[in-house]
Structures are given as structure tokens and as C-alpha cells.
Amino acid sequence: MDSKMIRFLSHMGARGAFGEAIYRLAEAGEDFWAVSADLGEASGFRRFEKICPDKSINIGIAEQNLVGVAAGLAKDKTPVVATTYAPFASMRCADQIRNYMGYMKLNIKMVGLDSGMIQAKFGASHYGIEDMGLLRMIPDIVVISPADGWEIYEAVHAMIKYRGPVYLRLTGGQRLPVIYRDGDVKYEIGKANFLKRGSDIAFVAAGTVLAQALKAAGELEAEGVSCSVVDMHTIKPLDVQALDKLENHRLIVTVEEHSRLGGLGSAVAEYYAGRDKRPKQLLIGTPDEYLHPGEYAYLLEKCGLTAEGILEQVKRAI
Numbered sequence: 001m002d003s004k005m006i007r008f009l010s011h012m013g014a015r016g017a018f019g020e021a022i023y024r025l026a027e028a029g030e031d032f033w034a035v036s037a038d039l040g041e042a043s044g045f046r047r048f049e050k051i052c053p054d055k056s057i058n059i060g061i062a063e064q065n066l067v068g069v070a071a072g073l074a075k076d077k078t079p080v081v082a083t084t085y086a087p088f089a090s091m092r093c094a095d096q097i098r099n100y101m102g103y104m105k106l107n108i109k110m111v112g113l114d115s116g117m118i119q120a121k122f123g124a125s126h127y128g129i130e131d132m133g134l135l136r137m138i139p140d141i142v143v144i145s146p147a148d149g150w151e152i153y154e155a156v157h158a159m160i161k162y163r164g165p166v167y168l169r170l171t172g173g174q175r176l177p178v179i180y181r182d183g184d185v186k187y188e189i190g191k192a193n194f195l196k197r198g199s200d201i202a203f204v205a206a207g208t209v210l211a212q213a214l215k216a217a218g219e220l221e222a223e224g225v226s227c228s229v230v231d232m233h234t235i236k237p238l239d240v241q242a243l244d245k246l247e248n249h250r251l252i253v254t255v256e257e258h259s260r261l262g263g264l265g266s267a268v269a270e271y272y273a274g275r276d277k278r279p280k281q282l283l284i285g286t287p288d289e290y291l292h293p294g295e296y297a298y299l300l301e302k303c304g305l306t307a308e309g310i311l312e313q314v315k316r317a318i
Helices: 003-027 046-051 063-076 086-092 094-103 131-135 149-161 210-222 240-244 264-273 296-302 307-317
Strands: 033-036 056-058 080-085 108-113 142-144 166-169 193-196 201-205 227-231 234-236 251-259 280-286
Touching: 003 046, 003 108, 003 149, 033 063, 063 080, 063 086, 063 094, 063 108, 080 086, 086 094, 086 108, 086 131, 086 166, 094 108, 131 166, 131 251, 142 149, 149 166, 193 210, 201 210, 201 264, 210 227, 210 251, 210 307, 234 264, 240 264, 251 264, 251 307, 264 280, 280 307, 296 307
Parallel strands: 033 056, 033 080, 080 108, 108 166, 142 166, 201 227, 201 251, 251 280
Antiparallel strands: 142 234, 193 227
């Protein structure tokens, strides 16, 4: 993929990059269903519907039925891409996901749109800060959180080819940061990417806040601190081999637009808990509360998820 296409995907935002990937797959002849809970436009399905009208279904605002219908469609092992807002895709549909995706292992790809706090204008009911914690506890479900437009595009292609249930978590607004500036990087489910390699502090991040972790690492390097930065785009299965390479660092900093409880930070801590040699860990995420709604940038700042906030917390920790 050339740099122009990568910039284009990031400018489209998370939903746009997702919709572009779905359209390109259908255009190439990939066979799958696309179902949404009255979010066809928001899901980026409109172009897909034009070329595959018989493969697109709008369930309406009935998210639990969304998973039930997806389960029926997936019984012949054809991939089914189901989309709704992240808090509804996870919390409201938890029982159906547990039974159809976890227990029955059906080939459903649940996409949590606008996770994190991007939809704060609708209030805390639309915060997606618990979804990774809930869904990574369900057996046999892959959990993915891409960092930019290119990675969303690659993750969609990878999850369609993967035989089994997947939860794809989309964060960020209309314009996404560009993390990957060339198409030579390989994307593989369950295989983290090293963006920087250092020796003092390691940042392990997922989702669009990875860009803020990269900026914080750059500031520290300017002060003489050697930093590693890892894109842990797959929360489950966790790339423990990548974590093994970080055990000699002074500090591991996990960064996520998710509760500090149960998400990426918890997954990393759980792995290191059983090891004789493990670095100190700083977990950066949203607090254990529902913050008063506000502008997205304000909420990121309030949670310490800006480069400045991350830097301040790291300096306190060391």
C-alpha cells in the first residue's frame, strides 16, 4: 500500500477506513455477510450495499438480535461482519456473544464502533471503556484494537480470513493519526509490532492513543531516556514473545483508551505476574469511574491520555 492510500485511510477516520476495507474485500470477490443495528451509514456499508445488496442486512436498533441473526448466517462458516456502537456490541450483547461466539465459536466478526470516549456527546451510556475487559474474558474470541487507518484496513482483511470469532475495537475520531507511513510493515493477528527499540522504558499501547505514547517516548528520548514502543494491536491472544523482550526495561507503561481495569494493562500484568523476572509496570487508561461528558480532547486530557499527560505520569513513576 502506498503512502497516499495510507494518508487517505487516516483522513477517513476509523469508520471510513473500516468501510473502505469492507468495500474492497467485496469488490475482490470475498464472500461474507454485513449486518448492522441501524448503522449502515455509520458503519461505512453504503458502497458495500450497492455491489452486494443481498449480503447486507439492517437488523434495526436491536443489538441482541444482531448477534442472533449473525449466528444463524454464520452456521455454514461464512464470515459475518456485525457492527454497532462498542458499548452495545459488548455490554448489551454479552450473553449472545458468550454463547454464539465464545461457546459455539461461530465465524462472527463483531465490530465495536466508536469505542473509548469519542461519542461523549451522547453521555456516559456511549462510552466504550469496558469492552476489552469483558470480551477478552470470553474463551476463544480474538480481540483487536488497531492504531490508525492502515492498521484498521489490514485488521479487517486479517479477521475476514481468520476462521473464528473476532471482536474489532475502533477508536478515534474523523481524522486518525498516521502511525504506519509505508505499506511494508506486516500485520498479523497476535503478533505485536515494535515501533521503537530501546532499553530503559517500554511503552505498550493499543488503539489510536498509541500516537500519544509515541510522542511521549520521543520527548523522553530527547532527554536521554532510551525507549521501546510496542503496538500491541491484538489484546487477545497477547504477544507474550514481545513482552519477553521487554523484561530488562526499568519500566513498562501500558497505554489504552479503556479502563485501567481489565484491559491491555491487566493482560500484560497477568502475564508478568507469573514470571520470576518482571519490570515495574505503570497502567495508563481511564479511571474507575464514568467521567462527566465533554469534548473528546478534554476527556483524553482528563485521563492523562495525551502525550503530556503520559509523560507526566511516567516521570512521577521513575
